[in-house]
Amino acid sequence: MIDIKAQDFDKEVLECKLPVFACFTARWCRTCYPTCLVAAELTEEYDSRVKFVRVDIEESAETAERYHITSVPTILIFQDSQEAKRLLSFQDKWSLKPLLNSVLSENDRLPAEDWK
Numbered sequence: 001m002i003d004i005k006a007q008d009f010d011k012e013v014l015e016c017k018l019p020v021f022a023c024f025t026a027r028w029c030r031t032c033y034p035t036c037l038v039a040a041e042l043t044e045e046y047d048s049r050v051k052f053v054r055v056d057i058e059e060s061a062e063t064a065e066r067y068h069i070t071s072v073p074t075i076l077i078f079q080d081s082q083e084a085k086r087l088l089s090f091q092d093k094w095s096l097k098p099l100l101n102s103v104l105s106e107n108d109r110l111p112a113e114d115w116k
Helices: 006-014 032-045 061-066 093-107
Strands: 002-004 020-025 051-056 074-079 082-088
Touching (some): 002 006, 006 020, 006 061, 020 032, 032 093
Parallel strands (some): 002 051, 020 051
């Protein structure tokens, strides 16, 4: 999982051909840390099929505002430059895997070389 700032959001998320798991967090958030641990596990499992990024809402307030992030953690799944799914609060690995698998099954229509 990579940490990104507001100035990198469009390039790292919206221009990415892969589905993007964007986790909006804050340092003071108690449930953000376990959510990030789950995301780190999933990063290894979905390597090269899903891009995982973390956005600190205090460091990237304009991005948080742009996507109407009102609580953390908030997970947004982006596909084809658009928000496809939104999850609020802590999510465990077993609830996120079916979501990611469904997003990937939608991407099966794309040739792998187009995902870069």
